[in-house]
Amino acid sequence: MTSSPFRRLCHWGPISVLVIIKLITWAMIHMLGMWWPPHASLGGFVHAAIFLAFAAATLYYFLQSLLEGPGFVPYGWKPAKEEDTQFLQFCNVCNGYKAPRSHHCRKCGRCVMKMDHHCPWINCCVGHRNHCYFVIFLGSATIGCLQAAIVLTICVYQVINQIANIQSRTERDPAIYLTVSTFVLTLLALGMALGVVLAVGALLYIQVRSILRNRTTIEDWIMEKAVGRRVIGGVAPFMYPYDLGWRRNAALVINSARHDGIAWPLAPGCGQYDLTREQQAQKQLKALRSRVVVSVASYSGRWLPAQYPRAALHAPCTDEPRLALRPGTLLRVTRHRKYWMFGAMVESEGEEEIRGPRGWFPRAAVRPLHDKPE
Numbered sequence: 096m097t098s099s100p101f102r103r104l105c106h107w108g109p110i111s112v113l114v115i116i117k118l119i120t121w122a123m124i125h126m127l128g129m130w131w132p133p134h135a136s137l138g139g140f141v142h143a144a145i146f147l148a149f150a151a152a153t154l155y156y157f158l159q160s161l162l163e164g165p166g167f168v169p170y171g172w173k174p175a176k177e178e179d180t181q182f183l184q185f186c187n188v189c190n191g192y193k194a195p196r197s198h199h200c201r202k203c204g205r206c207v208m209k210m211d212h213h214c215p216w217i218n219c220c221v222g223h224r225n226h227c228y229f230v231i232f233l234g235s236a237t238i239g240c241l242q243a244a245i246v247l248t249i250c251v252y253q254v255i256n257q258i259a260n261i262q263s264r265t266e267r268d269p270a271i272y273l274t275v276s277t278f279v280l281t282l283l284a285l286g287m288a289l290g291v292v293l294a295v296g297a298l299l300y301i302q303v304r305s306i307l308r309n310r311t312t313i314e315d316w317i318m319e320k321a322v323g324r325r326v327i328g329g330v331a332p333f334m335y336p337y338d339l340g341w342r343r344n345a346a347l348v349i350n351s352a353r354h355d356g357i358a359w360p361l362a363p364g365c366g367q368y369d370l371t372r373e374q375q376a377q378k379q380l381k382a383l384r385s386r387v388v389v390s391v392a393s394y395s396g397r398w399l400p401a402q403y404p405r406a407a408l409h410a411p412c413t414d415e416p417r418l419a420l421r422p423g424t425l426l427r428v429t430r431h432r433k434y435w436m437f438g439a440m441v442e443s444e445g446e447e448e449i450r451g452p453r454g455w456f457p458r459a460a461v462r463p464l465h466d467k468p469e
């Protein structure tokens with residue numbers, strides 16, 4: 096559970112981010128002192144000040160998005176009108192209904208308002224309350240690291256050039272002095288800065304697009320399925336209910352404190368529960384298409400089961416749970432790969448079946464409950 100703000104910091108994700116910010120800032124301060132000293136010229140001062148401003152903004156907005164958190168749907172929440180509960184899914188963990196646009200995050204252990212994704216770097220979800228902070232964090236990190244990558248590349252090039260010149264015995268005082276350890280640390284900082292520019296820059300693009308369309312990463316998937324379902328089914332096209340035009344969409348994220356994160360402003364002609372009803376319909380379709388299997392052997396729940404060597408070689412690259420099995424367990428399969436299946440334990444097969452824990456298990460440990468004639 097990472098719903099307590101300060102405990103979120105004690106995790107490899109936030110600690111790595113702090114170490115990376117520290118390393119790149121250190122390397123830049125160290126290099127700028129020799130390459131373009133801030134105390135020697137106005138240009139040097141402004142240049143260093145710009146970098147430090149981006150570094151400070153990165154640190155500040157990183158901590159803000161982590162400490163503010165995404166905003167959680169209150170435990171036991173239900174809509175004001177009793178009859179509206181039919182359009183909503185129920186969360187057994189939070190013991191309440193899932194408000195429109197909210198989703199349950201297994202890692203946060205709560206239903207998250209307007210959930211976008213769970214970010215291991217801030218060790219909590221990106222959602223309604225911290226979306227704006229998160230995007231400013233991404234933006235300042237990308238710009239600051241771009242500046243650092245350019246400066247550090249020039250400096251490293253100069254250092255290498257100097258070493259080459261010394262070896263060829265030319266008489267010239269090196270402008271940049273580095274010991275072996277500071278050189279290695281600078282190279283490391285340069286690598287990290289380049290990595291941030293590429294990876295965080297790409298994420299920044301996705302996030303800005305998501306904000307301007309007022310459509311989260313999860314809602315993108317729902318819409319993709321909604322469109323696909325209608326192409327096959329030949330039903331009227333589905334209208335995404337939250338797109339208010341890019342200006343109002345952006346204002347909604349910037350002024351997120353003014354909104355409760357439960358009732359959302361809608362595009363003309365759309366209803367508050369349009370998307371949740373579509374989600375319910377998709378869930379039913381998924382249940383219809385899924386099949387029930389029964390385990391015929393036991394499985395320890397290990398990621399690399401020695402008992403199933405082929406499955407161990409093709410272990411799914413996800414930290415989703417694995418389901419330990421005993422022979423005779425019924426499972427409803429929702430996803431499958433060549434050597435693995437993902438599904439939920441069920442008590443019995445039928446209309447009102449009760450779903451138990453979900454996870455991955457080796458395909459070789461189960462067989463179909465009803466053998467379909469080929």
Ligand SMILES: [Zn+2]
Pocket residue numbers: 186187188189190198199200204205206
């Ligand atoms: Zn929940």
Ligand SMILES: [Zn+2]
Pocket residue numbers: 200201202203204207212213214219220221
């Ligand atoms: Zn989360």
